[in-house]
Amino acid sequence: MSFSRRAFLDRTMKVGGLSAAVTLSSGGLERILAASRDMEGVPPEEAARDELFWGQIQQAFQIDRSIINLNNGGVCPSPAVVHEAFKRYLDVQNMTPSLWMWRYLSPGKEMVRRRLAETVGCDPEEMAITRNASEAMEIAQFGLEFEPGDEVITTDQDYPRMITTWRQRELRDGIKLCQFPVPTPPGNKLELARHFEQNITPRTRAILMCHMVNITGQIYPVREVCDIAHRRGIPVLVDGAHAFGQTVFKMRDLDCDYYGTSLHKWLTAPIGTGFLFVKRDRIKDHWPLMAAADPKADNIRKFEEIGTHPAANINAINEALVFYHAIGAQRKAARLHYLKLRWAERLTRHDRVYLRCNLDPTESVGVATVGIEGIEPAALVSHLWNKYRIHCIAIGHKDIRALRITPNVYTTPREIDMFTNAMEDVIKNGLPA
Numbered sequence: 283m284s285f286s287r288r289a290f291l292d293r294t295m296k297v298g299g300l301s302a303a304v305t306l307s308s309g310g311l312e313r314i315l316a317a318s319r320d321m322e323g324v325p326p327e328e329a330a331r332d333e334l335f336w337g338q339i340q341q342a343f344q345i346d347r348s349i350i351n352l353n354n355g356g357v358c359p360s361p362a363v364v365h366e367a368f369k370r371y372l373d374v375q376n377m378t379p380s381l382w383m384w385r386y387l388s389p390g391k392e393m394v395r396r397r398l399a400e401t402v403g404c405d406p407e408e409m410a411i412t413r414n415a416s417e418a419m420e421i422a423q424f425g426l427e428f429e430p431g432d433e434v435i436t437t438d439q440d441y442p443r444m445i446t447t448w449r450q451r452e453l454r455d456g457i458k459l460c461q462f463p464v465p466t467p468p469g470n471k472l473e474l475a476r477h478f479e480q481n482i483t484p485r486t487r488a489i490l491m492c493h494m495v496n497i498t499g500q501i502y503p504v505r506e507v508c509d510i511a512h513r514r515g516i517p518v519l520v521d522g523a524h525a526f527g528q529t530v531f532k533m534r535d536l537d538c539d540y541y542g543t544s545l546h547k548w549l550t551a552p553i554g555t556g557f558l559f560v561k562r563d564r565i566k567d568h569w570p571l572m573a574a575a576d577p578k579a580d581n582i583r584k585f586e587e588i589g590t591h592p593a594a595n596i597n598a599i600n601e602a603l604v605f606y607h608a609i610g611a612q613r614k615a616a617r618l619h620y621l622k623l624r625w626a627e628r629l630t631r632h633d634r635v636y637l638r639c640n641l642d643p644t645e646s647v648g649v650a651t652v653g654i655e656g657i658e659p660a661a662l663v664s665h666l667w668n669k670y671r672i673h674c675i676a677i678g679h680k681d682i683r684a685l686r687i688t689p690n691v692y693t694t695p696r697e698i699d700m701f702t703n704a705m706e707d708v709i710k711n712g713l714p715a
């Protein structure tokens with residue numbers, strides 16, 4: 283570590299009151315930026331283990347440390363810099379909403395569009411701002427034109443809301459949803475791509491797939507499936523709820539047709555934020571979910587016709603992106619992978635422990651599921667909460683009965699070890715009667 287960095291960290295950590303005041307006023311962003319500058323040139327895998335650096339990130343969140351939150355897969359807290367900005371925008375918009383919100387804050391959405399597009403490598407004119415992944419994916423799913431008898435294919439591990447959306451189209455439009463099983467954990471991503479290919483029929487008109495599956499953490503081969511689908515003229519709709527903010531990718535490399543995500547998960551933006559990417563040549567013919575003045579317009583904004591919208595939430599996405607880039611996308615991915623390995627490598631030394639995803643960094647990042655043979659996952663979740671105030675969830679899928687463990691950048695290695703110790707105690711002694 284450089285002298286300037288150590289001196290800077292010592293100074294900011296020791297000057298108690300003053301540093302607290304700085305943290306409150308800026309959310310500690312300047313300390314993260316300084317720490318990041320010192321990390322320049324350090325390989326992400328090495329940076330992932332630098333506890334001085336991650337100490338800065340941990341302090342940027344004002345969270346409840348009386349619990350250990352290993353359920354960031356549901357929804358994530360925002361760091362102070364984002365939360366403070368969100369509250370500031372709310373205060374401003376409330377002064378005279380018809381002026382301060384509509385006239386001054388709402389145009390900030392265009393900056394969000396540009397920043398998101400730059401982050402994921404697409405044209406801003408392909409980027410619609412939504413309230414979450416559900417809204418984004420439903421715009422994609424309901425806007426496609428189908429004939430009765432047309433088929434859409436997806437796995438039996440895709441998210442329930444996207445499944446119910448197709449089910450509604452089955453009832454209204456006479457389409458058919460075909461779900462196929464996938465091996466868990468798979469040998470590798472290419473094996474998964476073959477499953478998609480084998481399930482395409484002459485009636486297949488769309489493919490829905492997750493970029494990262496929420497119940498296992500497995501990363502799916504989006505590019506390979508897109509190549510297979512596009513050779514047959516089939517569009518691919520990607521549910522990226524867990525991938526954006528965890529994995530590093532560019533839309534042009536994925537080459538999918540639609541990509542929806544929430545931003546209140548891994549980007550740590552305010553709750554009620556998401557985006558939908560629509561490939562340029564698909565915008566014109568895609569129906570908006572809520573009617574637009576010209577539903578056949580070649581304008582991505584037609585997918586944002588929800589009426590008066592929450593400008594404060596949307597504008598604070600700007601701060602979330604600044605925070606994300608201040609950490610560094612590669613560094614964040616490497617840290618989440620490191621935290622996952624820290625518990626998974628220790629627990630898998632025990633014969634009764636099973637995992638439901640592949641641990642390689644190209645196959646999963648921070649989300650992973652784990653179980654102990656002979657122990658009911660829901661009972662284990664209750665035990666971890668009641669005895670240790672460790673918060674996680676049980677997955678109850680027909681093929682996956684396990685605990686989903688999802689730390690975040692604010693999670694300390696010590697917290698991970700407390701979870702691992704608690705699990706080892708159960709492996710040794712079982713659950714209390």
Ligand SMILES: Cc1ncc(COP(=O)(O)O)c(C=O)c1O
Nearest residue numbers: 414415416417441496521523544
């Ligand atoms: C894979 C997947 N898709 C979509 C969603 C929906 O996200 P949201 O409720 O933010 O719309 C989730 C939420 O957990 C998810 O895990």
